[in-house]
Amino acid sequence: MKRISAEVLSSRTFGDHQSITIVAPEIAERVRPGQFVQVAMPPDREFILRRPFAVAKASREGGWAGTLEFAFRSQGAATDWLGSVRAHQFLDVIGPLGKGFAAPKSRTTCLLVGESVAIGQLYFLAEELRGQGKRVDMIVWGRSQGDVYKPIEGKRLAQTFALLTGDGSMGLRGSIEQALPGIAERCGSDVIYAAGSRSMLRAVARFAQEVHIPSQVAVQESMGCGWGQCFTCVIPMVRRDGAHYDNVRSCTEGPVFNSSRVAWDVWFPPEPARPIDAPSPQGADAPTDPDTVDGQAAGSPGSTSMEGDVR
Numbered sequence: 590m591k592r593i594s595a596e597v598l599s600s601r602t603f604g605d606h607q608s609i610t611i612v613a614p615e616i617a618e619r620v621r622p623g624q625f626v627q628v629a630m631p632p633d634r635e636f637i638l639r640r641p642f643a644v645a646k647a648s649r650e651g652g653w654a655g656t657l658e659f660a661f662r663s664q665g666a667a668t669d670w671l672g673s674v675r676a677h678q679f680l681d682v683i684g685p686l687g688k689g690f691a692a693p694k695s696r697t698t699c700l701l702v703g704e705s706v707a708i709g710q711l712y713f714l715a716e717e718l719r720g721q722g723k724r725v726d727m728i729v730w731g732r733s734q735g736d737v738y739k740p741i742e743g744k745r746l747a748q749t750f751a752l753l754t755g756d757g758s759m760g761l762r763g764s765i766e767q768a769l770p771g772i773a774e775r776c777g778s779d780v781i782y783a784a785g786s787r788s789m790l791r792a793v794a795r796f797a798q799e800v801h802i803p804s805q806v807a808v809q810e811s812m813g814c815g816w817g818q819c820f821t822c823v824i825p826m827v828r829r830d831g832a833h834y835d836n837v838r839s840c841t842e843g844p845v846f847n848s849s850r851v852a853w854d855v856w857f858p859p860e861p862a863r864p865i866d867a868p869s870p871q872g873a874d875a876p877t878d879p880d881t882v883d884g885q886a887a888g889s890p891g892s893t894s895m896e897g898d899v900r
């Protein structure tokens with residue numbers, strides 16, 4: 590883990606998202622797909638915590654050696670500020686942080702499944718897998734055309750590229766859950782990697798378990814520190830005995846996890862069934878995607894009592 594002052598090489602807009610490329614050779618040479626960086630906010634702002642961003646690309650060779658890219662969607666004061674950053678400004682960056690995706694040793698046909706801006710880290714993974722001679726197929730989803738991050742990258746990297754949007758403005762209209770079984774069967778996928786909202790990750794985990802395909806998921810939990818000190822980022826992981834779970838820090842034990850070890854129903858309890866006419870308990874102004882986080886701190890650290898029973 591390094592802390593550096595990184596010069597911004599470029600800041601670009603892709604639909605609803607922005608990507609920033611920084612000069613960071615110390616981090617770029619060691620970062621793996623699935624890992625993240627923590628970016629400091631300016632000292633004169635009211636938001637004092639760093640914000641975590643998954644690395645979407647690292648260039649270690651050629652004319653732009655030593656750069657890395659991360660992407661985000663402006664949805665709060667911190668990302669609004671970051672969106673205003675321009676080339677030649679400097680960012681205070683710590684990384685690489687966390688544990689990334691593990692490449693399969695013997696399996697060769699990899700299905701990568703991603704939503705919205707989280708797709709970026711899967712493009713990074715796809716580059717690495719292809720470099721190891723693996724076959725890469727992808728399913729990519731966005732709410733609308735603008736929410737699909739760099740689809741041209743996916744087309745370049747994937748042998749089969751399935752593009753879906755919630756409103757049908759690009760690709761097919763539908764959901765990842767609908768497309769996953771057919772694509773996995775057609776491609777003969779023998780390992781699945783996923784990044785996106787909790788609900789999508791859980792659906793991928795369920796499918797993978799049903800068809801006995803190993804899968805790894807990159808979670809997007811709120812993070813205060815990013816290196817194991819504050820416990821704002823814990824998620825429940827089933828113990829090897831299968832009967833209990835431990836809350837583990839996604840910043841240090843993850844953010845990539847074996848999906849079969851996540852205690853999904855503890856972490857993300859299914860909503861109780863309610864009468865069809867009953868109003869949503871979150872009200873009409875509730876955000877449409879509660880899973881998407883902006884790296885906002887989760888408030889004060891939670892209890893450090895880190896045990897429980899699996900439901």
Ligand code: FES
Nearest residue numbers: 815817819820840
């Ligand atoms: S973000 Fe502080 S412990 Fe994980």
